Amino acid sequence: MNRHDCLQALVPHISDQLVVPSVSGQWIWGELSKHDGNLLLGSMGNAIGVGLGMALALPHRKVIVLESDGSVLLSLFNLPTLGSLNPDNLVVFVFDNEAYSGSRISRPTATAGKTNLAAMAKDAGVSYAVTVRDIEAFNREMSLAVKEKGLRFIVAKIEETFEHRKVQRSDVDLLENKYRFVRYIERTEGIPVFRGRG
Amino acid sequence: MDQDLAKKTVEQLRRAGINFVTYLPETRLSSILPFLEAERFFQLVPVASEAEAITIASGASLVGKQSACYMEGTGLFVCSYNLLTVSVRLGVPLLLLISYVGSFADQRNSFRFAPTGIRTEAQLEALNIEYQLIANCHDLETKTNDAVRMMNALKQPVALLFTGDFTA
Numbered sequence: 001m002n003r004h005d006c007l008q009a010l011v012p013h014i015s016d017q018l019v020v021p022s023v024s025g026q027w028i029w030g031e032l033s034k035h036d037g038n039l040l041l042g043s044m045g046n047a048i049g050v051g052l053g054m055a056l057a058l059p060h061r062k063v064i065v066l067e068s069d070g071s072v073l074l075s076l077f078n079l080p081t082l083g084s085l086n087p088d089n090l091v092v093f094v095f096d097n098e099a100y101s102g103s104r105i106s107r108p109t110a111t112a113g114k115t116n117l118a119a120m121a122k123d124a125g126v127s128y129a130v131t132v133r134d135i136e137a138f139n140r141e142m143s144l145a146v147k148e149k150g151l152r153f154i155v156a157k158i159e160e161t162f163e164h165r166k167v168q169r170s171d172v173d174l175l176e177n178k179y180r181f182v183r184y185i186e187r188t189e190g191i192p193v194f195r196g197r198g
Numbered sequence: 199m200d201q202d203l204a205k206k207t208v209e210q211l212r213r214a215g216i217n218f219v220t221y222l223p224e225t226r227l228s229s230i231l232p233f234l235e236a237e238r239f240f241q242l243v244p245v246a247s248e249a250e251a252i253t254i255a256s257g258a259s260l261v262g263k264q265s266a267c268y269m270e271g272t273g274l275f276v277c278s279y280n281l282l283t284v285s286v287r288l289g290v291p292l293l294l295l296i297s298y299v300g301s302f303a304d305q306r307n308s309f310r311f312a313p314t315g316i317r318t319e320a321q322l323e324a325l326n327i328e329y330q331l332i333a334n335c336h337d338l339e340t341k342t343n344d345a346v347r348m349m350n351a352l353k354q355p356v357a358l359l360f361t362g363d364f365t366a
Contacts, residue, residue, distance in 0.1 A: 054257040
């Protein structure tokens with residue numbers, strides 16, 4: 001199982017959900033999905049917090065966070081906060097390739113050793129936290145998570161591939177993507193996001 | 199902090215339109231918390247780190263909330279990465295409510311706080327975040343309204359540094 005296969009399986013399930021990919025997934029996700037409800041962050045350690053804020057502010061709207069092992073390890077304080085607040089409209093997928101896999105490096109993360117992110121989430125109070133190791137199990141968990149209510153934290157153990165190095169990077173910069181996302185929220189929620197006029 | 203001042207601070211936040219507040223409890227301004235909790239206008243979000251106070255509030259702002267993050271001055275250093283990589287880089291309106299520990303007018307200043315306090319304004323300037331100091335209730339209404347108007351006009355985080363009477 002690799003990240004591309006998982007994300008490709010997720011694409012047909014996206015309709016009006018809000019999707020927040022962390023930096024490691026956003027190149028592939030950005031290529032696969034042109035959904036206006038994608039908020040690209042371009043940084044590590046921020047996606048769970050941003051997605052959680054959206055889920056709390058719009059409790060009727062499903063929010064999907066696409067995280068990675070290195071990024072979750074950078075912001076472990078998110079886990080007890082997720083467990084305490086327990087928003088039933090948030091799904092966190094963690095694509096765990098057990099590596100810091102950048103454009104030029106490949107070094108093991110703690111999950112290559114003894115660290116188990118699903119177990120950590122569970123002990124932090126996230127009652128539905130599982131690890132999946134093949135695409136069939138991922139598809140089963142993913143389709144339930146997208147459809148049903150309840151906070152879910154799904155760790156997908158994936159192979160480290162270097163596909164992200166081959167993906168042509170988007171020319172939509174982060175600010176442009178933000179405005180597109182905000183206008184999508186304004187359109188679909190019927191509320192102003194940015195106040196004030198020129 | 200005087201109870202009346204705490205109540206006025208919270209009332210002013212409500213009047214300025216703030217309706218979503220993330221917070222990590224600290225000492226100086228802690229009297230505002232019961233008033234925030236008592237006012238259903240605010241959606242309150244307790245966090246485990248100032249870093250996620252910023253990311254959670256940023257997520258809420260991007261879907262329509264008028265968000266504030268309440269933290270101790272030391273927390274500014276904890277969340278600088280998140281401010282820079284999310285709120286400043288993307289341009290997200292946020293009101294930072296910072297208890298200015300270790301400032302000149304901090305009425306409980308000590309060797310524990312001063313080394314952080316003297317670097318607080320320089321840190322905000324390095325992050326390119328506009329800020330105002332508030333030392334007493336006379337400035338409260340104007341500076342809170344000004345800060346909320348500025349954060350929305352700039353689409354950036356703006357900070358209020360609470361010192362003086364707020365630190366008693």
